[in-house]
Amino acid sequence: MSVNHGISNSGFSVFHYKLKDAPTCQTQIFVRAGSAHEDDDSWGVAHFLEHLCFQGTPTKDKHQMSREMSLAGNANAYTNNFVTSYYIETLKEDIETGFSLIKEAVFDSCFPEKEFEKEKNVIIEEWRMYDNYPSEYFHDKVMTNSFGEKDMHAIIGTEDSIRQMNPEKLHRFRNKWYGKNNMSIVFVGDLEFEEAMEIANKHLPEYSSSEESFSCLNEFLPKQEKFLFETDRFEQSAYGVITKWPSSKENHQNNLIGNFFSFCLSNYMYEYIRDDLGLCYGVSSSKIKHLDNSYNLISMLTRNDYLEKAEKELEKLFQKIKEEGFPKQIFEISKKKILFSQMKTLADVGSICYAIIAGCFTDKDGSWFLEKGQSTLDPGWVKKSAEMLTEDALKKFANEQLNDFTKFSMFSKK
Template sequence: MYNKITLKNGLRVVIEEIPHVRSVTIGLWVKAGSVNEKENNNGVSHFIEHMLFKGTKNRTAKELAEVIDNIGGQINAFTSKECTCFYAKVLDEHFETAVDVLSDMIFNSNFDEDDIEKEKKVVIEEINMYEDTPEEIAHDLISKAIFNNHSLGFPILGHADTLLNMDRSEIMRYFNEHYIPNNTVVSIAGNVKTQEAIDLIEKYFKNWSYSDNIIKEHVAPEIESNFLYKSKETEQLHLCMGMQGIPASSKYYYSLMVLNNILGGSMSSRLFQKIREEKGLAYSIYSYPLLYSNAGAFIIYAGINPQYIVDVVDMILAEVNKIKKNCINENLLQRSKEQLKGNYIIGLESTSSRMISLGKSELLLNKIVPPVEGLEKIDKITLEDIEQIIEILFYEEKLNIAYVGKVNEKDEVNKKFNSLVSLKQEA
């Protein structure tokens, strides 16, 4: 069971006591991601994530790492489309140390000019590493295709030229605008007493001043139909197909998860069995949903030999059409529901995963679904529910295609794909 309080400054705190473990994980969730950016500052959310590890008024960058390493803990962060999370996992006896370090990073980071310039080089190398990973490029391309010019289609890392043009004043302006208590959630899971955790959070965060600044919610994007490709010398071609989806708050959330399991979310799925096991045309093929606050998409990925790209696209569309024709029976539905329930529970068996589930849900959806309630929702899914989510997803006018690689007969392939969608562009 979890508990939730809101401090006077607007900071939300969610806590789940898990007394049978020895660890505790704390995360600071800030509603600042690439969706909040513009083209001229794309990547600033991720860059600020880096800068909070570069030293504070109280600790050098090395000391920030050492203080957690020396107690056998872990500290890290990540940036997504809609939020940034800083987290630490430690033994329960070192919980206050984790709170102290994270609060020091939030309140006292230096943002030193020299460090900013050095870290730009680091992030540019991260971007270069990403450019050497064609599968990652393909996933970014399909987001760009689906969401077109909306900020949900922006890359989280940004671009090297945009990053180089950012100065300290612009970075601090964004930081001060978004890093405010009423735009933040503290999520805690592990062997900790609720009142003790609340007391510690109040001790370290109560002086964080409330801000009247209201972070504007991004307007929901219009889902487009596009074809994007990037020519790249690779042995394998990386293909993504994307369709309109649902937001994370949709009543069809669990129906989508069940459908994903059936189509491409597991080794027993239709796509895996047909294209990899039966035809041997791909090593990696899977599907997954993109779920955001007020938008979503459904993605299918395949890593294939370039010569089979048209065949694989046709096979994927054939499997989608089979499902559209109600090729799902009660037995298959029940199997997928049991699989989803198992994955759901196993995915919540660590303090880290529980912290992430609590923090992300509270920050982006303003609610938390307890595991028991989640399992009940899965059990209640009917064939009618699956039919409804199929109608939402597999809407032909919203098909998007993106690939990265080298196609010998590019014009012929692109002509084929251009006939399936309305727009085409080489990235």
């Protein structure tokens, strides 16, 4: 199967992927705008707007919207630094109803005044939840030091920016970024391309272009080899490294070997730093992708008095990997896990939707993904590519990554 692409009668870009015999369908309306596109006085507005889109339209209050969506399927939305996406997963016979409801939320929401302040309080509580996690705090610090506050400030905003949010800021952001030139529709499931286009043509409104269109993330250019920041908010400290992967446009397998390297390094760090030395509770890995830039952050939380020792032990581990590569069992386990992960993705309508969205961000118009990149959705290609991954190739990749990375430490003063 391949990804189909068309333009609706009202001018929206529509992507479709038929997943034969899938028990459900998913449709997403995604906007090429997230927190990185916010004005300095409106941090958190992309996420706030996502919340308010479900709070009512001129003809439906939030309870009616919620009940109709629940009757059709499972609806939700997410915001990241570069994308806002609204989606619903339904049975095949309900996909048109589901799409019409998501369309109403995105295009017809009116930000009722009585709901605005209530939702503001909800988002402040959500902010407090994240703000109390040392791992979230560390991640935000790493991102802002790497890419700058403009592109990588906290998606939810700050407590002050949330409190100062008003309907005018939401309308300004929506007018600036929500337009047919900056939005796309995705359908995935056991339905034909013609069915998807018929639904899109029937329900998508005549809608103007946005004031702004797609913009790019700043290049990651570390100013120093190591960043250290202190905090008195938590009793835990943290350590992490961030690396940049080579271009996936130059070689389809770069993304796969990048993921493979992350699996291996996370597993090896966990075995050595956590299991053998007892210096941390766990190891996490997160990926950032925007256009043709891919970055990976691998981090761990540890005790204050363990931080210096953990750093030294990791330096020793990295040197060992560069000289010897990864242990054979770590290599085989990670290879199996990444194949399992990729195959699981290709059997899930939501994961395929997300993969299409991510693939379309390799360049501005998605043309590279449609022409070449969508081979990553082919189970045969994924399996063959995984089988081609060798210990020597991974060792070479590890040497490139571990010779060019930036270290981050968060030291707790508590």
